[in-house]
Amino acid sequence: MKNIICAVNFLLLWSISYSQNRTINSEKRVISRVDSTYINELALIQEFKVNVSLDSVWNAFTTQKGWESAFVPIAEVNFKINGTIKTNYNKKATINDPTTIVLHVLNYVPKRLITLQAEISSYFPKIMKKDEKDLYNIIYFEEIERTVTKVVSYGIGYKNNPEYNKLMAFFIQGNEMSYQNLISYLETGKPVKH
Template sequence: MRLLLAAALLVATPAFAIQPAPQAADEIIEGPGDQLTLRQEVVLDTDLDTAWSMFTTGEGAATWMAPVAEVDLRPGGAIRTNYDPAAAIGDPGTTELRIVNFAPKRILTLQADLSEVEADWLTDAIRAEADSFYNVITFDALGPGRTRIVSWGTGYRDDPDYRTMLGFFVRANRWTFEQLAAAVEPTPEVDALKAMAPLVGSCWRGQFSGGAAYDIMCVETMPGSHLRSRHIVRGAASDYRGETVYFRDPEAGIARFHYYTSLGAFSDGDIMLAEDGTLLFENIRHRTAEGSILDIYGTGRFDEEGRWVATTSIYADGAWPEPSTIVMKRIDCENWDAVEAGCD
């Protein structure tokens, strides 16, 4: 029933799609031998060009790294900053991150200059290995006005001194990402609800794989330019219903939704529109009637034949499994009342 429920959620939104949380958990990854890698992530409410410029231009870096910043973007160049707004680059207190290499708007590899750093975690043994520490930063556009940044800290070892150093950077990098997110001015709203227009005023049917269960969904407008979809799963042991309301959040500048089910479960989240027209339902957690929480990832789009194609994957055991797919076709049911009366 759990898998069937998740598949039903997929079409109830009409494509119940969840991206990883904007502030994903910090992760320490074990490598060959005693190697450790620190992975940290942030999702910014801005476009890829802006996110990239916040790391690679002095003007952008000064919005969050330090009030005084200078960037020489080239292999062998550097990001140099000073936390004293009255100081100049080169004055006492200037810090430097060496630019090892980069691929425009994709990847930026940095190395800190630790020669002038004094810290409890910076032992003589660690200082001697300073040339082996790198920070690889990747940039990934999630659609208009949405960018994922992942930081990969390499060179750590599974050793007590290195673990102390690692703990420092887990906290320091997370604080840095928080400063970055706070400095971002969200990209103006992309009207994701307009992309749902072909669904409105019609009912749709899709067959779940691996069984007799199928889903019927009808989408309609509501007062205030909101949308509503209602759906019912038939062919299972008992019918399962759900209702979703889609609306614009003017304060956040994005579209959002609330979803409720006949089983007592509910969900809420954001709606984004990818550059290729795919709808993304992000930052969502589905809460069951028993109190457990499901994180789900998925997409929704129209294919060349005008069918609604939705995919979904339930996060489990630290990974996103291969998504399942359901294809919804328009059917000759006049409205939701006709569906309730048996039309499918």
């Protein structure tokens, strides 16, 4: 009887511990919302806090090492005003092939703000090519504590219509996964396996 009670207690404690760990590990750290209060436009707002210094977060967004450790398998970063961040999700591809994503660095305030504009290739939905000049990503960085940084990303210029409403779900899922990868890389120091 004692053996059965011990086994039940062990299983109970293990299941409580396991379920608590699953909750912690699956905690959603990236909050996404779509703001449609602007006339005929949508803004995709995504924010998160990461338990590292502002310098570490800034370096991840502005260096080849940061992009390749957190976001994509290959990147080429020329971070300056009117510079570019070129990336590819295909590790067998090369930078500048047709699947390369080119982000133009329009401006930045060091360790505070970056404004990016994507070059819309044929791999993007056609509706986005038409609206290319209106689409921007503005990223704010805020030091909350010496080892806690808040990041808020604003995807702006999307039109409030059925086509863009469908795209929002895709962007939310993809961006949340990218930001979760960034958080993991920054907090563990281990590059993401692409």
